[in-house]
Amino acid sequence: MNYYLKSTDDVLKEIRSQSTGLTSKESEERLLKNGKNKLKEAEKESLIARFFSQMKDPMTIILLCAATVSGITAAYAHESFADVLIILAVVIINAILGVTQESKAEKAIEALQEMAAATSKVLRDGVIQSIKSEDLVVGDVILLEAGDAIPADARLLESASLKVEEAALTGESVPVNKKIDKLTLGTEKDIPLGDRKNMVYMGSVVVYGRGTAVVTAIGMDTEMGKIADALANAKEGRTPLQIKLAQLSKILTVLVVGICIFIFGFSLLTAETINGEVALNTFMVAVSLAVAAIPEGLATVVTIVLSIGVTNMSKKNAVIRKLTAVETLGCAQIICSDKTGTLTQNKMTVVEHFGEKEDLLATAMALCSDAQLDETNNAVGEPTECALVNYATKLSLNKNKLKEQQPRVVEAPFDSVRKMMSTVHKTADGIVQYTKGAPDEVLKCCTHALYQGKVVPLTDAIRKEILSKNKEMADKALRVLAAAYRNYESVPTDINPESLEKELVFVGLTGMIDPIRPEVVGAITECKKAGIRPIMITGDHRDTAVAIATQLGIIKEAKEAITGAELNEISDEAFKNEIESYSVYARVQPEHKVRIVNAWRAKGKITAMTGDGVNDAPSIKSADIGIGMGITGTDVTKNVADMVLADDNFATIV
Structure with missing residues (x-):
């Protein structure tokens, strides 16, 4: 059911529940009728x-x-x-x-089962209870906070700056900001999984904020269950x-x-x-x-030769789990690769900035964030905020020292409506507020800007220059954030966002992206020389995918990219004829990946498929050679893969 297209009231009505949850009696009846919130056990042969x-x-x-x-x-x-x-x-x-x-x-199905949360906080009889996640039923209201694994598919009822890491399901490298409003269809027939911002899914993790949600699907009816089913039915x-x-x-x-x-x-x-x-x-x-x-002696000779190949491969960061995979890799004609972590570094990094005072920009970005530095000076927290803290570190601005020099006294946390966050700090020179967020929204709150070495009124000409730079960065598929500040004589008493976020001084912009692995460009060139065609498949947005693929040399024009929604409109027969026109697939779902692999195989091409997330597992199993990631890869993908990359690097495959 498309619960993301319905209001919370309509969803609760449809699944016969309420915002205060079910009663114990209702939940027992539903548990007996619909069974446990578990994935189907894999059939075991003796x-x-x-x-x-x-x-x-x-x-x-x-x-x-x-x-x-x-x-x-x-x-x-x-x-x-x-x-x-x-x-x-x-x-x-x-x-x-x-x-x-x-x-x-x-083992893959068992690993999928382990990804589900062991216990969950739910509202039963109007009070908060902790229960086994397998006892959840449709209609249960679950409570979510940072660090929680999501135990079932659910429609959000409340969201307080809730961000969810869905990379294992969607392949998108950035956590999703969640909201409770119902979604509306545009020109597409359905909304891709990664854009369903009012839903949460089994197997994903809350990285920020809190919320409540009503369970809409359990067990094999969840998106994770569909993957488990596809995995069980995928023919090797x-x-x-x-x-x-x-x-x-x-x-x-x-x-x-x-x-x-x-x-x-x-x-x-x-x-x-x-x-x-x-x-x-x-x-x-x-x-x-x-x-x-x-x-x-033929079988023995084949086994010995392949075993020697396995040993040689292990010295090159490739762990072979299936002997015949050694020979298959040598025959590969198509390599379908996941983007995040394989072609890119899976680490958001600030690669561009705009603003005259870079030290001030980095200080504002680092202090107006909740990411922290650990003992080894590595940032820990939400990926975007980690990128900002690491950016400051590169400029010799250690966040731990900045916190000592400018302790936080007041904050207005990020929320998805305002699209910004503000923190107030005590400094040796008085009180200062830093605000960071979406450039358009931050600029609305600014009356002045740092320009040509001094604070000047924010004129239309300066605003136009800032917005032009913002567009320039966005066109490169960079994630752009703006920073601003405001001085006070004393700590403000009114700490509502409406009072804090006005009369600000614009400082600058930062543009960040998950950068490509430098060695991959050469590997792509080598692939093409050897007659092997690299294909990029990602859950990220089309613009990001095209920008990365162009940088890598996988494509030359944007028309060589297609989205999952567009792929849905093409029949299998037509796709088989058109498949050679596309080298980039964006905003895809698990079933699309299997379809891409099978289409290439149907054309008689020996196809390799790489991936790290749960969503990659069915296509990895379907490919002639499935390649899992050793570092970022889930146990699910490692267990279905023929080969595991110890360094998660596309260049290792080549």
Whole structure:
């Protein structure tokens, strides 16, 4: 149901709940009727069943036939059973290796289950209770605050500066500012997951603020449940090596049977006399020649060579979880890569600024934030605020020292309506207020600006220059924030935002982005020279995706990018024909990623897929070679991947 398109009153009415939550009786009835808030358990095969399923491989069947025939021959001729034992040892070792490499899907589902919160705070009978998250039902009102893992999909009822980290589900690197107003559809038929700002989803985490929400979906009905279902249903295709070995096995089988029949028939036809003993001897000769034609050592040689490849790869930060992945990677023609953390550094960084007094700009940005420096001088907190604190640190403005010199005495916290935050500090020269926020909103509160070394009235010409610089940064897909200040003779008594945020002096702008990994540009060039096509897939907005992809050399024009919403409008057949026109996919959802991978595979291309979030898992499993991230990757993606990058770096794949 599209609860994000409805008002809170309509949502509560539809799911038969209220803002004070359910009663204990109502929740018990719903729990009995709809079951637990859990993801479906993965079906588990016994160890013996897994072992024998390894025997279905055509090459293994031939080897077992060879062992049987060799055993009969050895028994008949009273010879050694060494060949039989060697062949059986090869088969058993290969089967054991296969079993140890399997059960990834099970582990992936288990890891998904672990991502759900263990306990939740809910309103039951009008009072706050802490319950097991698996006992949540649709209609429960949950309480959320910074640090909480969200236990189910829910529609927000209240939001006090609530920010939620949804990267695992959407791939977007910046936490989402949440609101409670109902959303409206524009030209698109639906609103992408990352833009549903009045919803929260299982598996995401609150990083700032607080709120309440009414549960709208539990268990397998959640967005996380849909991913678990897609993961369970995703078919794992055979690798190029497995296909070639299967083809070789069929050819060998036909040849071997043909040799047996021909030699046996020819020998009988040319024999002077035919009796039981002659027939048996002739048959044993034919069988011996057939056994000789079977390359018993092939499976062992393949395993050893691939194992050497695995060892070599591990020295280059690539951990191979499936032997055949070594050979598949060498055949790759398409590499579909997640943006955040693989092509970029997954660390918001200030890369541009506008303003004459950079020290003042950095001080204002660092002090007007809640991010802190830890013992190692690394910023901890919300990614955007961490970027501002790190920006100040680079200018030798340590936030811990700034706090000592200018302690905070009053604050007006950020809220998504005002789109700004203000803090008041005591300094050696008196009282100063710093305000940071969206440039348009901050400028509305300014009457003066720091311009040409002095404070001057904010004229239309200066305002136009500031807005022009803001647009210039925004066009580069930078996240732009403005800073301003105000002096007081004493600590203000009226601390309402309306009183504080006026008559401000504009200081400057900062532009930040998740910067690209410098080594990736060369890796992309190398890919193209080798005939491998890099494709970028991200949950970020189109402008950001296009800017990053252009910088990396993945695309030259914006028309080579397409959004998930636009992809929904294209049929599978049309997409298969048009797929070569696109190298960037923005604002995508998990099902889009699977569709992209499958479309390339349908064109006969060996496709690799990289990712770190839960939303990447189904496509990683569907690809010819799935590549997970070792540092930022969730356990879910690591468990379905054929290969894990120890350094999360696209260049390592190349």
